Structure formats: C-alpha cells, structure tokens
Amino acid sequence: MADAATSGWAGLLAVLVLGAVGVAGAFAVHRLTAVAPRGLTAWPWLSGWHPPEHALSRYHARWYPVTVVFLAFDVEMLFMYPWVLVVADVGVSAVVEMFVFLGVLLLGVLWARREGAFSWQ
C-alpha cells in the first residue's frame, strides 16, 4: 500500500521534473539561438500605415439589450419553478397572475423591438 502510494508520488514528481526541464530547455535554446531573444516591439499593423489613433474606443455592444431581455426571462423562469408546485392548488387565479406577469414582460420585449434593439442589420 505504502509502496503504491510512494510510486504514485514518484511518477507525479518525475512528470513535473520532466516538464520543467523540457520548458527550461526550450527557453534556453530560444535564448541562446535566437538572433534577437528580446523580441520586437512593433506598431499595430495597418496595411503598411501608421495608426492615426489608439484602438481603445467606445463601441456599441449590441448584445447588451439582448442580454438584459434574456436575464428578465431567466428570472421569470425562476419564479415559475415555485409556481408550478402550487398552481394546481391555488387554481385559476395563479394562472391569471402568472400570465399577466408574462404579458407585462412581453410588453417590454415588444417595446424594445419597436425601438430596434433586436435589429442586427
């Protein structure tokens, strides 16, 4: 038992050492053989032109409204888990309440659609 455990650890250690030696070897070969081991810093490549401005910029993330709509329906699904357990006992009023709730959410979706939140073209 102890032997098996020891040999298991020995195997792991061997793999770690081999890996470390391999990585260190590759790194050493690179340092010693590359013509310029430090590497080159270059401007971003713009088809041969100098960048007129930094690419750090505000851009339109069109998935935000879609994400929010998804979250709304996700939370709504959370409400529906307890609801399905009691809907049979409570009866018609529970069904009506849930569908009114769904309807309100759906109105939001229709509004967002009218505002063009989902148009990707």
Add this chain to the structure above:
Amino acid sequence: MAVSLRPLQRVLARWAVRGTTVLLVEAPGGWAARVAVERAMAERGWRAASSPADADALVVCGTPGDGWGEVLERTWAQLPGPRARASVAAPSEVPGALEGLAASLLDDDVQRVDAAARDLVPADVEPGDDMHPAGLELAGGEDDLRDGLEMDVLRVPLGPVLPDWPAGLVLRTVLSGDVVVRARVEVLPGAPQRQDPADDVARRLDAAAQVLRLAGADDLAARAVRLRDAVPAPRTSSTDRPEDAPSPRTSSTHRPQRGALSGTSSTDRREGGAGAAQRRRSAGDVRELRGRVERSRVLAWALREADVVTSSPTSGAESDAAPASAPDDLRDVGLDARRRTRDDVRTLLLGLLDLDARDDDPGRRIRAALDALPERLVGVDVVSARLLVAALDLRTDTLDADDLAALAPREDDSDDDSSDDDSDDGSDQHMHHGHAHG
C-alpha cells in the same frame, strides 16, 4: 559556447526555412510576378503570410512607384528577425529571388548583424499617458450609423499591404465598430503595364481564388489557384503580335469564351491541336469549378448572411433618387446599391468563373467600380467590404496616368473629410431617425 551552438542553429534555421512564410506585396503591374512567386513558393513548400508579424520574408512584386517607399519601410520594420526581403519586377527574376531569400535567412551572421542594427522598439513610440497611450490620440466620437448613438470611430486604412487585396489599392475607411462610415479610394502607382488579353482567364481565376480564400473556402481557392497556374501561358508571343492586342475588331467579334482562352489564336494554330486541346480541358475545368462554387452549401451560407446596415444614410428618401441617376452604371460593374453586399459578392464570383461572360473593357469597368466604391461601402461591414473589393477584380494596372493622378494619396488625411462631411451627416442622421421611427 557560441561555437558549440553553431550546428544547432544551422539545424534550426534549415528546419525553419523549409516552411518560410512570405509576405507578398503587389504593386500595380506586378500581377505576373506575384503569380510566379506564388507558384515557386508552392514548389518549395513555402506559404503566404497574413501579416508582417507572421512573415519571415517580404517580397515586393512589380515596380512600386511614388508613395510606396514609406509603406514598404514601415512593413519591413514590422518583420521580426530573422528576416529577408526581395524585389521581383518580372517572373524571370523569381528563382534567383527566392534562392536569395533562403540563403539570407540561413546566414546566421547576416541575421545577427541585422538584429543588432535595428531598434527593437520603434523610435516613435512615446511613453504616453492615459489620454495618449503610446503617444497616440484616442479615437473621437461620431454618430453611429445604425442607431444614432455616439460611438468612437476609427480611421483604418485597408491596403496596399493586405493579402487578397488589389495591387496598390488603398481604401481609407472610417469605421464605427465594424461598419464602414466613410471610405476614400486611393491607388499607389506601379510601373505601367500593357494589358495582355491572354491573361484574362488566369486573372479571373486569381481573383476568384482571393474571394474564396476570404470566404474561408480554402479548398475551392486552392483549386482555383491550380487552374490559374495550369492556364496555358502564351508568354513567349506577348511581344510579337501587335495585331491582336487591343484591336477593336478582334475584341468585338471574337466569341468570348474562345477569346478569353485563346488570346494567341495565331500561335495556337501554329503549334497544332495540343494547345487547343489543353485550352478546352482548361475551360472544362473552370466550368466544373464554377459548378462546385455554385453548389457549395457552406459557401452559399457564408455569402448569404445579412450584413448591410439598412438604415444607412444612402437608404433614406435620397436613395430613391440616387440609383435612378446611375442604376445601369452601378449594375454594370456589379454594384447594385439595392442588393445586399454578399449577394453581389456571390454574383460577381460566379461571373468571374463564367468564361462566357465578356469583359471587353476591363479598364472602364474598373474605373467605374472605383468611382462607385466609396458610396457603396457606406454601411457595409469590413468583412463584406473586403469580399466585395476582391470580387470586383480591380485590376489597378489598367488605370492610366490621369486616373492615377485623380486617385493619388492625399496628405490632408481625414480631418478635412470629417469636417466637410459633418453637415451631410447631420442631415442624414436626422433623416435616419425619421426612418427608424416611421
């Protein structure tokens, strides 16, 4: 230490040179040279690089004219060592040039001297601060095309050093996200080149291969390249037949298919049936490729995606008037403003592979396309724009001195543009709002 590493360095260098990546730059008029380089690269197992960082060697095809120097030096400075460069003005120079590249890449002393002599950090990189990272300005805002939100726009030049892109073409775009807001066309000139009608089929196949590569259909692109390289090249006779080059009689009476494939009908007759049989086979192969392109579902899917900003400034009330003024013109060059860009790309691609379609005056077609491009690209995303430019087969070597003067790079970069376009943008944006709410 260094002495003992020499053999290892040689082994590594030889192994690396077997798969050299080459950044190809084509100046107008350098088409034949580039094709020859590509063919020689394929024989050596070398491959084309997609950017300077990916490249071991820089090969300039053709004879770059004014304005190229700065572009080439900047590109060259972005190649990491070991690096090598060559210029190939004519196909005959290709074997020597590639041999020279390989020798230079294998020469450790040359590469070490080169590496020691260059700045590993460009001299014009400044420390910068939060508002000026690396000494660059931050992007400025502008109304977004799609929904009028103010987003940052970037000025991004496309070309001339760009794979699968017309020789010497510079498209100075202003991008909002990935959508072109404005574009301006410039052409960096090359050496004037007489058009050889016999090259037409090979050039079409080359353009088709570029479109297919951009669309991700690498196997079809490779097939188009193989067919391009298999097109019987009547190079020997291109100098001694003034009678059938630009004569209006031959260009208007020949059967397009024959004319395209047999620009040298006189030599053809002299060498007998072998050449003709080869041409027939070649034409059959092109038809077969066209069929594959037409049937490929993946390609159709890639070129079907809806991509156009429908509420671009040109699609409002004004657009009803604009196409009416020159609809035939636009449709002639494959730029129907009312169709989707990738539909255009597909149509143009199939047209390139249709040897029955005639292209009597490529010069006129290309001038019209270059004129129409800036407006056509407004509202188009970058990928579709690159596909469209490739599919238009813009042979910039057909442009004459006047065209080149009109399309010469201008110093007044984009500040002028934005200032005189601002008033237009305001009204367009206004119109666009009305459109969206209506």
